Amino acid sequence: MVAPNRIRVIVFDVNETLSDLGPxxxxxxxxxxxxxxxxxxxxxxxxxxxxxxxxxxxxxxxxxxxxxxxxxxxxxxxxxxxxxxxxxxxxxxxxxLSVHPDVPGGVRALRAAGYRLLTMTNGSAAATRRLLDGAGLLEHFEALLDVSGPRCWKPAPAAYRYATDQAGVRPEEALLVAVHPWDVDGARRAGLAGAWLRRHRSHYPGVMLRPDWEAPSLPDLARDLGVAAR
Structure with missing residues (x-):
């Protein structure tokens, strides 16, 4: 298990992790x-x-x-x-689209605890901006990134390294949060820590590298990282 105090930056996937695609x-x-x-x-x-x-x-x-x-x-x-x-x-x-109901509380708790927050999406940074602005969360994120920068989709290693380079941290100082096991696996193989939000899912594929943390919601993950949800 990675020590939470080693993590400086939390990188969020967007589609399905922050946003609810149901509509x-x-x-x-x-x-x-x-x-x-x-x-x-x-x-x-x-x-x-x-x-x-x-x-x-x-x-x-x-x-x-x-x-x-x-x-x-x-x-x-x-x-x-x-x-x-x-x-x-x-x-x-x-x-x-709107964010999942658990997202605002989790984001605010993590930011209040001093974590730097970024997004890295296979979608677009413009759509991420609209999503977070609509939820009143935009101010909590220091950068909204997408794969048009490295011109490769996650889970290619270069996509995660682009995010850590933009943040100015080493991969081992960053944590990728996603609902997608393939994204968590990709981040871990690129040297980042990985957290799986299992929202209504019950099985993580055994062929992939295990997450460092897993939780049913973002506030639960914040608590696992030693943060008191607000």
């Missing part, structure tokens, strides 16, 4: 696609971003996300409509 299901309903297509679509977006990075390529999250809406629509032979407009409608939904 995007309504966007799929708006384009006459079942809302339960959301998890399959989001998984495909991540898959294609990972694949581009593994092959030495790069595309922004919005571009990959829109293209996967078009791919999804092609699986519905009876679907009729404007695919470009449908893709735009779904992707623009990211600008209207």
């Amino acid at each position: 995007l299901g309504d966007r799929f309903e708006d384009i006459d696609v079942p809302s339960d297509a959301l998890p399959t679509w989001f998984t495909a977006v991540l898959r294609d971003g990972f694949a581009l990075t593994a092959a030495g390529g790069y595309a922004d999250f919005a571009e990959v996300a829109a293209e996967n809406v078009r791919v999804l629509l092609a699986r519905f032979p009876g679907w009729s409509g404007d695919a470009e407009e449908a893709a735009r409608h779904v992707v623009e939904g990211f600008a209207a």
